[in-house]
Amino acid sequence: MAITHEDKRELKKFFEAHCERFGGRLEDYFALQYLVRKFNCHTGDVGNQVAFGGKNDFGLDAYFLDRHSCNLYLYQFKWSEDYDLFKESMDRLNNDGMRLVFGKESVVPNKDEMLNHLKAELNEQPKIKRVLIHFVFMGDREKAENSKGLEFRKETLEKQAHLVQDFFDDPETTVQVEFLSQHRVPSQPVAPDVGQVRFEQHVITSSSDGIRMYVGFVPLMDLHAIYEELGAKFLSRNIRFGLSPENEPNRKIREALTAIVIKGTESPDIFPFNHNGVALAAQKVEIVDGGQMHLYCPRLLNGAQTISSLKAFLDREQNAKALKNHGGRLDAIRVLAKIIEHDPNSPFITNVTICNNRQNPVEPWNLRANDLIQCDLEDKLQNQGHVMYERQENAMANFSEDELEAMGVDISRAIRIRPLAQTFLAMQGEVLRMSKLPDVFEVQRQYEATFRESYLNANVRRIILAYKVHLSLRPALARMEEKLPEKWIPAFAKARNLCWALLLQGVFNDPNLPQLMERYAGDLKKPWEFNDYLRQMASSKVLPILRRILSHQDNAPKVKANKCEFLRTKDMFDTSMILAGKMYGWSKRSI
Numbered sequence: 001m002a003i004t005h006e007d008k009r010e011l012k013k014f015f016e017a018h019c020e021r022f023g024g025r026l027e028d029y030f031a032l033q034y035l036v037r038k039f040n041c042h043t044g045d046v047g048n049q050v051a052f053g054g055k056n057d058f059g060l061d062a063y064f065l066d067r068h069s070c071n072l073y074l075y076q077f078k079w080s081e082d083y084d085l086f087k088e089s090m091d092r093l094n095n096d097g098m099r100l101v102f103g104k105e106s107v108v109p110n111k112d113e114m115l116n117h118l119k120a121e122l123n124e125q126p127k128i129k130r131v132l133i134h135f136v137f138m139g140d141r142e143k144a145e146n147s148k149g150l151e152f153r154k155e156t157l158e159k160q161a162h163l164v165q166d167f168f169d170d171p172e173t174t175v176q177v178e179f180l181s182q183h184r185v186p187s188q189p190v191a192p193d194v195g196q197v198r199f200e201q202h203v204i205t206s207s208s209d210g211i212r213m214y215v216g217f218v219p220l221m222d223l224h225a226i227y228e229e230l231g232a233k234f235l236s237r238n239i240r241f242g243l244s245p246e247n248e249p250n251r252k253i254r255e256a257l258t259a260i261v262i263k264g265t266e267s268p269d270i271f272p273f274n275h276n277g278v279a280l281a282a283q284k285v286e287i288v289d290g291g292q293m294h295l296y297c298p299r300l301l302n303g304a305q306t307i308s309s310l311k312a313f314l315d316r317e318q319n320a321k322a323l324k325n326h327g328g329r330l331d332a333i334r335v336l337a338k339i340i341e342h343d344p345n346s347p348f349i350t351n352v353t354i355c356n357n358r359q360n361p362v363e364p365w366n367l368r369a370n371d372l373i374q375c376d377l378e379d380k381l382q383n384q385g386h387v388m389y390e391r392q393e394n395a396m397a398n399f400s401e402d403e404l405e406a407m408g409v410d411i412s413r414a415i416r417i418r419p420l421a422q423t424f425l426a427m428q429g430e431v432l433r434m435s436k437l438p439d440v441f442e443v444q445r446q447y448e449a450t451f452r453e454s455y456l457n458a459n460v461r462r463i464i465l466a467y468k469v470h471l472s473l474r475p476a477l478a479r480m481e482e483k484l485p486e487k488w489i490p491a492f493a494k495a496r497n498l499c500w501a502l503l504l505q506g507v508f509n510d511p512n513l514p515q516l517m518e519r520y521a522g523d524l525k526k527p528w529e530f531n532d533y534l535r536q537m538a539s540s541k542v543l544p545i546l547r548r549i550l551s552h553q554d555n556a557p558k559v560k561a562n563k564c565e566f567l568r569t570k571d572m573f574d575t576s577m578i579l580a581g582k583m584y585g586w587s588k589r590s591i
Contacts, residue, residue, distance in 0.1 A: 003081060003138045011079070018043055024052025027079040031062040034077065034136060039064055051114040058100055059093025063118050070129040072122075074101070081139035083147060083179065084379065090135070090153040098160045102167040128173060131164050133157060136180045143383075144179040148375035151236075159343050193233065195226035195282075195298040198291050200334070211348065212341045214285060214293070217272060217334040220310060226298055227307050232398065235307070237281060237299035237344045237353060237370065253309035261329045262317060268332035277336030278303030279352065281344040299344040301353040306335065308398060364441035365417050366393060373451045374417065382409055385460040387524055390414040410523040419470050424450050426501040427466060427508075427591055429573035434497040458591045461521035462508075466591060468520060469504055472531045476503060476538040483543060487560075488550055494564040495546060501573055502542045503534065505580065508589035510537075545579050 015029040021043075022032070028050065035046045051061040062075040076089045101118060137144070144150055154177045161175040202216025227234045256274065259266040279302040282295035300307065342349055354367060368374060369392045378389040388409045390396050396404070396414040404411045418437060425434045433440050433450070440446045455463065477499060484492055510516060520530050549572070550559050558566060566572055580586040 003079070007138070018047075022047055022050070022052050027077075028052045028061070030079045030136075031075060031077040034075075035062060035064055039066070048117050049114065051112070057089070057092070058112065058115065059089045059091070059097035060101070060115065062114070065118075065121055065126060067126055070127050072128050072131045074131065074133045076133075076135050078135075078137040080137055083135075083137060083139055083144035083150065084383075086135045086137070086144070086179070087149055087153065087376065090150070090157065093133075094153060094156050094160070098157070098163055102163040122167070125168075128164075128168050128170075131173065131175045133175065133177045134180050135178070139181060141179050141181040144181075147379050147383075148236075149372065149379045150179070152370075152372050152375045155343070159346070193230055193297050195222075195229070195234075195295040197222040197226070197293050197295065197337075199287075199293040199337075199339070200291060212285070214337075214339040214341070216337060218278075218337040219331060220271075220306070220333040220335050221331055223278065223300075223303070223307060223335070223337075224310055224314075226295075227300075227311070230298075232395070234298065235300050235304050235392070235398070237301055237349065250305055250309045250312075253306060254313050257310065257313045257330075257333075258317075260333065264329070268329055268334070271333045272336050275306070275335055277338065278306060279338045279340070281340045281342055281349045281352070283341075283343060285339060285341040293339075295339065297344060299349075301340075301349065303335075363418075364438045365421065368441050368447070369393070369417065373453070373456075376456050377420075377451070380456055380460055381415060381463070382407065385464050386410060386522075387464060388414040389420075390416045410525070413471075413524045415464075415467055415524065420467060421450055422497075422500075423466050423470050423504075424452070424455070424591070426470075426497065426504050427589075429501055429570055429577070429588065431497045431501055431570055431573050432568050434500070435568060455591055459517070461517040462591050464524070465507065465517050465521040466504055468524065468526070468530065469500070469507060469534065471524065471526050472534050473500055473503070475531050476534040479535040480538045480543050480546070483539060484546075490562050491550055491559045491564045491567065492546075495567040498567050498573060498576065499538070499542055499546065502545060502576055502580065503538055505577065505586055505589060506537045506541045506584075507534075509580075509584070509586040541580075541584060544583065545576050548579055549576060 011026065011029060011033065014033050015026045018029065018032065022028075031050045032043060032047065035041070035049065036043055039046070046064065049063050051057050057076075059076060060074050061077055064073040064075075066073065076086065076093070078085045078089075100115060101122070135144075157177050158175055161173075164175055165171050165173050197218045199214065200217045202214050204212060204214055206212050253275075256266070256271060260268050260271065278300065280295065280298055280300055282298045284296040286294040286296070288294060340349065340352060350370070374389075374391040378391055381387050381389040386409050388396055388404065388407070399407070401411050421437060421440060422434050425431075425440070428450075430450075433446065440450050477496060480499065481489065481492055507513070507516065516533075520527070549555060549567075555566065558564060577586065577588055
């Protein structure tokens with residue numbers, strides 16, 4: 001819901017009526033107005049339950065204790081349509097707020113009157129069955145629910161239920177996190193994701209610290225039904241989506257389905273003998289009558305190949321007469337399944353996911369797919385730049401063109417995590433690290449330096465334009481190679497990343513950069529005009545720098561002996577930028 005002139009007038013009127021008593025800013029009265037309307041109470045009853053003018057709110061700025069329903073409401077309000085504003089508040093609540101409210105401290109530091117008032121009420125030990133943490137704003141709730149960055153933070157917040165349960169000494173106390181819009185009429189609570197499977201011949205085992213795992217056989221179509229219901233969310237904890245349809249395991253799965261369902265040459269009973277099985281995590285597992293199992297917040301950890309291959313098979317054979325006549329064969333197919341009852345967002349499940357995906361090579365960048373910074377980058381690129389960020393390998397291939405268009409993203413291609421890392425490194429001049437990506441993703445210090453938090457605040461078009469240089473790099477380098485003497489070609493092969501980094505600096509030092517972003521950074525297409533622009537930049541600006549470097553008296557002997565590793569160093573990038581400053585007036589630019 002957009003903020004209307006009527007909303008602004010009402011809030012201003014409410015502010016003017018009560019600001020003398022409570023102080024604070026206009027936006028603070030969004031919280032007070034909301035509490036008065038929702039709980040049908042007077043401003044004097046809830047005025048001390050709102051933080052007015054607080055600079056350090058620990059992620060909370062209002063609360064309401066409903067003793068009748070045994071509910072404790074904790075609030076963060078944003079007088080805005082931008083749900084991204086919740087991210088910083090959720091981080092503060094995760095890092096400090098929950099501990100301060102439900103920890104052992106009797107008084108909150110920094111004289112936070114609202115939180116101290118809350119602590120005083122909680123110390124009376126009221127009976128609480130539910131803690132509802134609501135993030136209220138004026139924008140589109142559905143978009144907030146679909147934000148990967150908010151989803152990550154929401155799951156982290158829900159994990160802190162143990163603090164609440166310990167505080168109230170009640171393991172049945174629940175924590176529910178929601179995003180609400182429209183301050184006049186709060187949205188209805190969102191039901192948790194629940195998947196249903198028929199679990200046959202299962203056994204239960206537990207780890208030493210009590211984590212339970214159910215092992216048994218599940219109908220393949222039950223997993224497909226969960227995927228149809230939850231979509232990409234079902235695969236969100238996997239380190240990648242299904243690999244290429246021409247990948248050998250995928251092809252074999254489709255061939256097995258064809259043999260069983262279409263040709264009838266194999267029995268459905270054979271499938272689990274030839275299939276490795278799947279692994280899932282669920283926040284809660286509930287076994288009900290009739291062999292049914294309810295999975296709360298189910299996430300697939302291993303088996304994306306199977307799910308994507310089944311979907312491809314069904315799409316291909318949807319009109320086949322054999323599929324319609326022999327659907328029972330498909331329903332009869334079972335797969336071996338491990339279902340782990342544990343928080344899908346926990347480090348334990350992350351490790352399980354990695355270990356269960358060893359049948360195909362796992363690259364270091366795959367293991368970073370579900371990091372918070374990657375989720376936030378996906379939000380930024382999709383919402384601000386209207387391009388898809390493929391942090392999970394092959395994610396784009398799992399969406400139809402209609403689905404991609406509905407998401408509002410460029411359907412031509414996606415930004416991929418590995419070349420985006422190289423793009424960031426090229427902008428930073430980290431030429432050596434560009435060729436040592438496994439280290440970048442495995443060494444935390446290097447990883448954080450590459451995927452900088454500051455990039456989340458950058459103009460998204462600068463990121464897209466920089467990435468498009470990577471997409472059009474080959475013709476630019478080919479133009480340079482054409483103009484180099486034969487004796488320098490071996491050295492040029494070692495200078496590829498250096499030239500890439502200099503080409504980016506050339507683009508970002510161009511006086512016409514705003515026009516370039518406006519013209520070329522709205523999508524990921526590769527128009528010939530942009531290719532031609534980069535070829536000219538490469539030959540007229542970068543090539544003269546490279547010639548000076550290769551012919552320098554300190555470097556010429558190394559080039560002649562084909563000892564050119566010096567071209568892959570950050571020192572050489574810095575030297576090149578000094579030359580570029582003298583020759584063209586360039587200075588080092590960033591995203």
